[in-house]
Amino acid sequence: METKMLFKPITLGFVFTFGFQLNLAAQKPLNILIIQTDEHNPRMFGAAGDPFAITPNMDKLARQGVLFSNAYSQNPISVPSRMSMLTGKYSQTIKVYGNGDPLTMNFTTFADQFNKNGYRSAIIGKMHFKGKGDEQLHGFERPFGDSGSEIISGNWEKKQLDKLGQTLLSDRSPKLARVNDFPMEVHKDGGIVPYTKTFLSKNKENPFILICSFTRPHFPFEASDKYYEMYKGRVKLPIDFDSDKKNWSVSSQMENSKYKFDQLTKEEIIHAREVYYGMITWVDDQIGLILDELDRQGLKENTLIIYTADHGEMAGEHCLWYKNTFYEGSAGIPFIISCPKLFRGNQISKSVTGNIDIFPTICDAAGIQKPDGLEGKSLWPVLTGKESGNDRYIFSENYRGGIPGCMVCDQNWKYFVYQPCEKNMFTKEVFLYDMINDPNEMQNLANHAELKSVVENMEKRMSWWKPGKIIINDNETSAIYRFP
Ligand SMILES: [Ca+2]
Numbered sequence: 001m002e003t004k005m006l007f008k009p010i011t012l013g014f015v016f017t018f019g020f021q022l023n024l025a026a027q028k029p030l031n032i033l034i035i036q037t038d039e040h041n042p043r044m045f046g047a048a049g050d051p052f053a054i055t056p057n058m059d060k061l062a063r064q065g066v067l068f069s070n071a072y073s074q075n076p077i078s079v080p081s082r083m084s085m086l087t088g089k090y091s092q093t094i095k096v097y098g099n100g101d102p103l104t105m106n107f108t109t110f111a112d113q114f115n116k117n118g119y120r121s122a123i124i125g126k127m128h129f130k131g132k133g134d135e136q137l138h139g140f141e142r143p144f145g146d147s148g149s150e151i152i153s154g155n156w157e158k159k160q161l162d163k164l165g166q167t168l169l170s171d172r173s174p175k176l177a178r179v180n181d182f183p184m185e186v187h188k189d190g191g192i193v194p195y196t197k198t199f200l201s202k203n204k205e206n207p208f209i210l211i212c213s214f215t216r217p218h219f220p221f222e223a224s225d226k227y228y229e230m231y232k233g234r235v236k237l238p239i240d241f242d243s244d245k246k247n248w249s250v251s252s253q254m255e256n257s258k259y260k261f262d263q264l265t266k267e268e269i270i271h272a273r274e275v276y277y278g279m280i281t282w283v284d285d286q287i288g289l290i291l292d293e294l295d296r297q298g299l300k301e302n303t304l305i306i307y308t309a310d311h312g313e314m315a316g317e318h319c320l321w322y323k324n325t326f327y328e329g330s331a332g333i334p335f336i337i338s339c340p341k342l343f344r345g346n347q348i349s350k351s352v353t354g355n356i357d358i359f360p361t362i363c364d365a366a367g368i369q370k371p372d373g374l375e376g377k378s379l380w381p382v383l384t385g386k387e388s389g390n391d392r393y394i395f396s397e398n399y400r401g402g403i404p405g406c407m408v409c410d411q412n413w414k415y416f417v418y419q420p421c422e423k424n425m426f427t428k429e430v431f432l433y434d435m436i437n438d439p440n441e442m443q444n445l446a447n448h449a450e451l452k453s454v455v456e457n458m459e460k461r462m463s464w465w466k467p468g469k470i471i472i473n474d475n476e477t478s479a480i481y482r483f484p
Pocket of ligand 1: 038039310
């Protein structure tokens with residue numbers, strides 16, 4: 001993908017020691033606002049260098065904060081990614097491997113930790129909690145959103161659509177991407193802004209941690225004509241859309257046999273991407289409304305704002321769609337942290353990070369003690385210029401179709417493996433990409449003899465991962481896989 005910077009950022013590094021040392025104890029408690037989308041390709045917004053994306057609000061947030069250009073989902077599918085974010089722990093630790101696994105109550109979320117310190121914690125929108133009842137709220141209030149087995153309280157979407165005599169697409173295929181002439185606010189995400197306005201107005205005086213969590217730009221691929229028209233005829237194919245399919249992992253081959261990605265025409269790929277971009281811009285507009293409201297209610301200065309997604313969307317890169325792969329489009333996430341009163345904005349950091357680091361980072365930012373056992377690492381020293389963060393690395397796991405996979409990456413290298421399992425016996429697959437010279441991950445270098453030491457180092461880092469002890473509930477097939 002071509003890149004063009006919309007603004008000239010400062011790159012974070014050791015040379016900068018601009019962090020402001022604040023006496024946090026003397027400050028009013030810091031509010032935390034996390035804006036999360038679902039399935040947002042990390043390269044498809046303006047501040048990330050995308051030449052087509054129209055995302056003025058994400059870009060503005062990046063100008064006011066730090067954009068982390070090497071940020072990853074800890075498991076590129078909804079439930080495990082979200083539970084890793086809330087607990088600061090990896091899938092293997094919390095035993096949430098796929099969308100069928102509920103988070104058990106013995107894990108502390110950041111809501112639990114902040115509540116103990118006098119905060120109000122709430123999620124407005126999606127969080128994909130499993131199970132039923134209040135015990136599945138994990139310390140959060142839910143003014144609006146999915147909870148337990150309910151999809152959306154008040155059946156928001158159906159009511160809106162019934163009034164219009166409309167239905168939304170139920171099929172995920174990019175082949176069916178379509179344009180509507182009714183507003184996108186009828187989607188269940190349409191409730192997020194009004195509920196957020198109400199929440200903010202009721203919590204001006206007490207500290208809060210709020211997650212505004214959008215389901216868009218998750219498929220089905222459907223945008224209103226207003227947003228589609230912004231992209232019609234402008235969007236190109238991803239440069240690696242037809243990369244050598246022999247390089248697909250067994251896991252991606254399984255996805256392709258189910259969803260027939262390789263049968264999409266170039267025209268269908270471009271059309272689906274135009275619609276997908278439209279969905280991103282609609283979400284961006286919603287983010288703008290939330291940030292404006294924060295400002296209008298006088299809360300912006302004392303609020304640390306994070307923008308992230310639970311995982312990406314391949315959107316045709318590597319001839320793949322959706323997620324569940326370790327390629328950048330799927331395992332990568334957009335990741336911005338902004339709080340101008342605490343650290344300087346308009347910076348890009350190459351420090352490797354991900355949603356698992358949010359828990360310790362917001363504890364440090366708010367001056368709240370971190371619980372023991374967090375597996376995420378605080379970004380506070382990076383944000384405040386005390387550390388370069390250049391030596392950081394991070395993991396991602398995935399168990400799609402019952403095939404255990406694990407990725408580790410640093411700024412230079414991405415390494416991932418897939419292990420054979422009882423359902424699919426194959427030779428262990430290994431992938432190594434040079435992320436500096438091959439950012440589109442076109443050449444697998446895992447078997448190059450001169451890079452043996454790189455592979456060995458990555459394997460050593462990955463030694464904590466024990467797929468042989470995992471029992472996977474892959475809810476898409478309702479199957480439970482046990483490993484020897
Ligand atoms: Ca998701």
